[in-house]
Amino acid sequence: MVSRVIPVDPFDLVIFGGTGDLARRKILPGLFRRYCAGQMPDEARVIGAARSEMDTADYRNFVAEAIREFGGGRACEDGTLADFLKRLDYVAIDAKGEGGWRDLAKRMRPKVVRAFYFSVGPSLFGDLAERLNTHGLTDDGSRIVVEKPFGRDLGTARQLNRDLAAFFDESQIYRIDHYLGKETVQNLMAVRFGNMLFEPLWNSQYVDHIQITVAETVGVGGRGEYYDRSGAMRDMVQNHLMQLLCLIAMEPPSRFEHDAVRDEKLKVIRALDPVEPHHIVRGQYEPGVEGAGYREAVEDARSRTESYVALKVGVSNWRWAGTPFYVRTGKRLRARMSEIVVVFKELNHSIFGDGKDHQNVLSIRLQPNEGITLRVTIKEPGPGGMRLVDVPLDMTFADALGPEGEDPPDAYERLIMDVIRGNQTLFMRGDEVEAAWSWTDPIIAGWEARGEVPKPYMSGSEGPGDAVQLLARDRRVWREVKA
Numbered sequence: 001m002v003s004r005v006i007p008v009d010p011f012d013l014v015i016f017g018g019t020g021d022l023a024r025r026k027i028l029p030g031l032f033r034r035y036c037a038g039q040m041p042d043e044a045r046v047i048g049a050a051r052s053e054m055d056t057a058d059y060r061n062f063v064a065e066a067i068r069e070f071g072g073g074r075a076c077e078d079g080t081l082a083d084f085l086k087r088l089d090y091v092a093i094d095a096k097g098e099g100g101w102r103d104l105a106k107r108m109r110p111k112v113v114r115a116f117y118f119s120v121g122p123s124l125f126g127d128l129a130e131r132l133n134t135h136g137l138t139d140d141g142s143r144i145v146v147e148k149p150f151g152r153d154l155g156t157a158r159q160l161n162r163d164l165a166a167f168f169d170e171s172q173i174y175r176i177d178h179y180l181g182k183e184t185v186q187n188l189m190a191v192r193f194g195n196m197l198f199e200p201l202w203n204s205q206y207v208d209h210i211q212i213t214v215a216e217t218v219g220v221g222g223r224g225e226y227y228d229r230s231g232a233m234r235d236m237v238q239n240h241l242m243q244l245l246c247l248i249a250m251e252p253p254s255r256f257e258h259d260a261v262r263d264e265k266l267k268v269i270r271a272l273d274p275v276e277p278h279h280i281v282r283g284q285y286e287p288g289v290e291g292a293g294y295r296e297a298v299e300d301a302r303s304r305t306e307s308y309v310a311l312k313v314g315v316s317n318w319r320w321a322g323t324p325f326y327v328r329t330g331k332r333l334r335a336r337m338s339e340i341v342v343v344f345k346e347l348n349h350s351i352f353g354d355g356k357d358h359q360n361v362l363s364i365r366l367q368p369n370e371g372i373t374l375r376v377t378i379k380e381p382g383p384g385g386m387r388l389v390d391v392p393l394d395m396t397f398a399d400a401l402g403p404e405g406e407d408p409p410d411a412y413e414r415l416i417m418d419v420i421r422g423n424q425t426l427f428m429r430g431d432e433v434e435a436a437w438s439w440t441d442p443i444i445a446g447w448e449a450r451g452e453v454p455k456p457y458m459s460g461s462e463g464p465g466d467a468v469q470l471l472a473r474d475r476r477v478w479r480e481v482k483a
């Protein structure tokens with residue numbers, strides 16, 4: 001397979017929070033891999049900015065460590081790291097004060113793309129936006145990149161949008177949802193809109209139901225404080241799962257282009273039904289084979305935050321009315337598995353007289369073992385009449401695409417390069433984020449008003465038993481959570 005890497009324009013990328021966890025784990029190693037792949041031009045420069053007093057040499061050492069720990073990838077040969085590090089610089093900066101801003105301004109070059117990555121808590125977004133402006137660091141072509149959590153409800157999200165809009169046009173704001181940068185998530189669109197086969201059947205006339213699962217084996221780890229204030233609904237459903245649902249449910253955009261795609265996603269969010277309390281299951285993990293329970297991990301014996309949530313969601317429009325979307329996500333589950341499953345309806349008439357209960361099932365595996373499987377019905381081999389059997393037509397990307405399918409670029413690599421290119425298609429627009437909170441807020445408010453306690457589930461299990469009931473009541477079953 002031929003790699004078609006097109007170098008981006010020369011840029012200055014400033015990473016606020018340049019010594020933070022996200023920078024260390026994702027942004028800097030991702031940039032390095034793009035460098036190795038030949039996508040970063042020689043004139044590209046990355047400036048780390050954070051509170052710590054250190055010089056550029058210290059920062060280069062810090063970045064070298066991060067890259068050694070979190071991976072260079074196969075394309076990076078020995079020696080390239082030293083070359084990459086030459087493109088790095090560091091400025092100690094005070095986000096809420098004046099320290100360091102002049103120094104930063106001096107290092108920015110004219111006539112290159114300027115991008116500012118806010119890899120910091122949302123409480124600093126407004127301060128950074130303002131200081132970038134007052135110190136004259138931005139122009140009309142400059143971009144800012146912000147990370148989730150983008151608010152914790154509609155009110156706070158609106159405020160953040162206003163804080164940014166005071167200094168930047170929407171076309172300059174790149175709100176990252178890293179799920180959109182995952183290769184297989186983009187493949188969802190390729191499968192839907194690049195094949196004649198699926199789109200005519202992609203509606204409630206032919207689709208019985210859809211399942212979206214993002215199951216994790218990790219617990220809340222060292223993020224207990226943040227997570228306990230968020231829970232699975234805010235941390236995963238409002239953003240990542242919502243985005244997946246949108247890509248499956250949206251109408252075909254006229255072009256694969258930023259506003260065309262985002263307009264269609266927004267229409268889906270606005271068509272989501274309010275969720276009935278009996279269509280939601282919240283769970284919280286108990287100690288199990290996988291170690292400590294949730295409440296121990298967050299050091300709050302009375303925490304009512306959910307580490308698992310399963311929902312039955314309706315989309316009220318012509319395409320989907322009557323086809324439920326079952327969505328679930330949780331931590332400390334049996335296996336790491338992200339999958340979208342489209343279960344087609346049973347045959348309306350079988351000419352073989354063996355019952356009609358054969359269903360085509362299209363499963364799109366996002367991670368791990370990225371691939372697509374279509375379950376089809378065929379004749380069981382051998383004599384003895386026409387007996388039917390369901391078999392998978394299986395395509396693992398690693399097998400089908402060779403090394404490139406095996407080692408797809410990390411989501412952050414793709415997204416950062418899109419920022420430099422000025423392509424907003426895989427980023428969330430402000431109104432999308434607000435609409436997602438408008439749908440999520442009443443669900444969370446309902447739990448709080450009812451004082452709901454999440455159902456316990458064993459670490460390392462498939463989640464609470466009530467989630468099984470959620471589908472069983474509709475005579476359906478979840479796909480097994482397995483790696």
Ligand code: BG6
Nearest residue numbers: 148178216218235236240338367
């Ligand atoms: C993050 C959440 O946005 O996504 C985490 O805050 C979660 O809680 C993570 O673990 C999952 O991302 P991925 O790429 O590992 O599926």
